[in-house]
Amino acid sequence: MGKRRRVAERRKTKQPAVLGGVIAVAVVGGAFGAYSLYGSGAAAEDGITATTRKAVRTGPLSAAEVSMASTAFLTAWQSGDVTRAAAATDDTAAATTLLTGFGKDAHISAVTLTRGKPSGADVPFNVKATVTYKGRTKPLAYTSKMTVVRRAEDGAALVGWKASVVHPDLQDGDRLVTGESGTPPITALDRHGGELTAAKYPSLGTVLDGLREKYGKTAGGKAGIELRVVRKAAAKGAQKIPDKTLLALSAGTPGTVKTTLSPVLQADAERLVAAKPKASVVLMRPSTGEILAVANTSHGFNTAFQGSLAPGSTMKVITASMLFEKGLASPDKPHPCPKTATYGGWKFHNDDDFEIKNGTFKASFARSCNTAFITQAKKLQNDDLTKQAQQVFGLSRNNWAIGVPSFDGSVPVQSAAQMAASLMGQGGVRMNPLNMASVASTVQSGSFHQPYLVDPSVDHRTLATASRTLSATTLAQLREVMQYTAAAGTAAEAMAGLGPDYGAKTGSAEVDNQEQPNGWFTAWKGDLAGAGVVQEGGHGGTTAGPIVAALLKAGSSG
Incomplete structure (x- = not known):
């Protein structure tokens, strides 16, 4: 019994000391590395059979497993043992490449890692290091995090590999480089x-x-x-x-x-999106295309310029212009808005299955009746909406040159139920706030002016153009239904006090695996137009609407 106790005590001293979250590499022995990473070593000494070791562990990770897996990874990384650190992850090859580059390409050394308090399987940690290149040296400090996962084939607890583990600004496939x-x-x-x-x-x-x-x-x-x-x-x-x-x-x-940014409106945009999670907004000048403000709650990706999201019912602005041109709708003429409508084998619903009996198209547009658009699908060609978006609104051509990277919207040719869904901004249609601000701008100004952040005279680049404009009659009809929506429809609450030279459209876009839809809003006021989205926010009139309306008001009073 005494001998066994002494063996256990000796083994215990080989575990890594974690004091105040700081990993003490010096006391980590080979037995710990073998046990924690490969499931052998000390476990075998205790008489666990090979059959037992092969049993796959399942279920939630224990606190001990999270602690051991994260400590193994951080200890190996801090000591410069890339092979062992990578083996503590679920993607050895990708981890090896990035961790090797951390020292070789980024010239980062003297790494100290301090683990924070885990939250379930998520483990934050602080990084302090030194960057040295050609005699120049600077300290580096930042915070990152990892998530411990259970490997499916054997149940081992490992660090779920993502490039962001090494640095939060890294995405998979990126590299860290120090140099000229x-x-x-x-x-x-x-x-x-x-x-x-x-x-x-x-x-x-x-x-x-x-x-x-x-x-x-x-x-x-x-x-x-x-x-x-x-x-x-x-x-x-x-x-x-x-x-x-x-x-x-x-x-x-x-x-x-x-x-072209306005410092006052940019500051307002930053403040407004900060009040809501996952919000993005753009404000521009319709007469010129100048972008006056752009802001996102999250600063790691510019959703406002580069996002690719279903725009929901804000797309009905483009669809309505097409229906007007084809004589399939007119603001004050009767138009069907049943509770449901079927096309291509899909049954489409209105919000809460509402219906408008003996109503006009203007009433359906203002209340955002889905079925008012779906009922017209059988009268359209598969490429009609694509052509309308490209030819009139300058979208979906991948040719905007705003001065920084942007996504120019996508309205693919679709058929059957997907074509019908695209009429109300679902299906394969994808937009961002920049695109939808441009849509409102086109309606306000009467023609498409490609948005830009840097004047084209700076680098003599050519701005995108549209191949045609709406007729005076169609344009007047489109402005009428958007003005009515701003005055008495789903946008009325947000746009209160901004009339009469205004127009708006709300939208809610359903997204798989989201409890709440993305809330959209696009509007103009005088020579200003804007659009915004609040992801997982719900109805656009109460989420993105107040953000866009506040910017329109600020810009109009300045």
């Missing part, structure tokens, strides 16, 4: 000449990255030495997310790029 930047820095200015910074306007982080990538080499600056995120190559036809600077060892000399 290929692109000089820029100083971005607002429309009045004031400097734009991510510290002052947090939503502009990705915008500033995009401006640097496009204009850095031509704006007159000189490159410095930086630690930066080098993004993976974009898929064919997609916009590449700009590289991101994380730390400047040598700042370089910035060039200057002037934008």
